[in-house]
Amino acid sequence: MSALITIKTTSISSLLRYWISQVVDKKTIIWLDEKKEQIKNSVTGREFFTAFSMVSRYVTKDQLQLTPEDLKAASALHTGWFPGHWSVEQAARTILVLALPQDNTEKYLHTLEQVFISADVSELVALYQALPLLAYPERWQKRAAEGVRSNMTAVFNAVALRNPYAAEYFDTLAWNQMVLKALFVGSPLHLIQGLDVRANSELARMLVDYAQERQSANRPVSSELWQLVECVKSLCSNSKFKIQNSKKVNSQ
Numbered sequence: 001m002s003a004l005i006t007i008k009t010t011s012i013s014s015l016l017r018y019w020i021s022q023v024v025d026k027k028t029i030i031w032l033d034e035k036k037e038q039i040k041n042s043v044t045g046r047e048f049f050t051a052f053s054m055v056s057r058y059v060t061k062d063q064l065q066l067t068p069e070d071l072k073a074a075s076a077l078h079t080g081w082f083p084g085h086w087s088v089e090q091a092a093r094t095i096l097v098l099a100l101p102q103d104n105t106e107k108y109l110h111t112l113e114q115v116f117i118s119a120d121v122s123e124l125v126a127l128y129q130a131l132p133l134l135a136y137p138e139r140w141q142k143r144a145a146e147g148v149r150s151n152m153t154a155v156f157n158a159v160a161l162r163n164p165y166a167a168e169y170f171d172t173l174a175w176n177q178m179v180l181k182a183l184f185v186g187s188p189l190h191l192i193q194g195l196d197v198r199a200n201s202e203l204a205r206m207l208v209d210y211a212q213e214r215q216s217a218n219r220p221v222s223s224e225l226w227q228l229v230e231c232v233k234s235l236c237s238n239s240k241f242k243i244q245n246s247k248k249v250n251s252q
Contacts, residue, residue: 012077012133013098016091019064023088028058032092039099045111052096052115052123059092061122080164080193081132090126094133102135109139116143121152128158131165141169148178153185160192167194176203179228180210189224196231204232 013036021029035051042048064086066074074081083091102108112134116127128147131140144166147159159166160178170178175198182189189195207229211221 012074012081013095015073015077016083016095016098019066019070020059020088020091020095023062023065024059031058032095036095036099039096040101042101045100045107048096048100048111049115052093055089055092055096056122059089061087061089063087064091078132078164080167082162082164082193083129085162086129089122090129093123093126094130097127097130098133105136108135113143116146121154124150124152124155125158128155129163131159132163132168137165138169140165141174144169145174148174148181153187156181156185157187161187162191162193164193166192167198170198172198172200172202176200176206179203180206183207183210183222183225189222189228195228199228199232201232204229 017029017032020032035047038047039051064083066084071082071084074083086094097112100108100111112127116124119127124147128144131137131144134140144159147155148166150156160182166175166178179189179192179195180203181187182192207225211225214221
């Protein structure tokens with residue numbers, strides 16, 4: 001499918017709806033449209049909580065089948081947004097989240113915080129992946145940090161990998177801790193957006209200490225770690241720096 005060619009995209013929500021419509025039946029789209037309108041016009045927010053929890057009954061967990069043109073359309077709407085790995089279910093949940101009224105800031109934040117608190121793992125992944133698309137993005141820094149601290153790797157990855165939010169809003173300490181945890185849990189560094197921009201000397205020191213600890217224990221060290229350290233040493237003067245997808249090797 002090619003969203004750039006076949007439709008004129010006016011919003012993130014409409015782009016997501018288009019992608020979903022390519023892989024579900026008309027009944028599902030009608031349900032999603034109805035719930036979206038109910039949420040937009042809701043006074044209590046009850047419609048949102050109900051619909052959000054019911055998505056899995058109506059929508060498949062299959063992955064969206066996106067083309068390079070679709071991903072270009074996504075990036076054009078929000079820099080760094082990369083939904084290439086999103087499922088249909090995650091896209092549908094995001095549409096419902098984006099339908100929430102945003103005029104009352106505190107009510108909006110409270111409603112979403114409540115769903116974060118009560119969400120199961122699959123729902124949390126959808127919510128954290130959508131962080132860069134939410135209104136008042138600077139207000140979600142603590143919530144994003146909670147995702148990084150999660151002991152559920154899928155939740156951690158939803159914040160750390162293929163997500164521009166951390167690079168845009170984390171302070172240096174939170175950023176460094178996220179990168180170090182990615183190494184600790186075995187998440188690939190090359191999927192962290194903004195590594196070249198956010199590289200810093202303190203991160204390099206932390207990485208070297210971590211590598212030395214693993215070497216002392218005769219444990220493997222990711223080659224991605226050394227690439228990032230070298231980037232910092234050169235002050236990331238090469239704007240084309242990218243960590244390549246590589247296998248873990250012993251560095252002794």
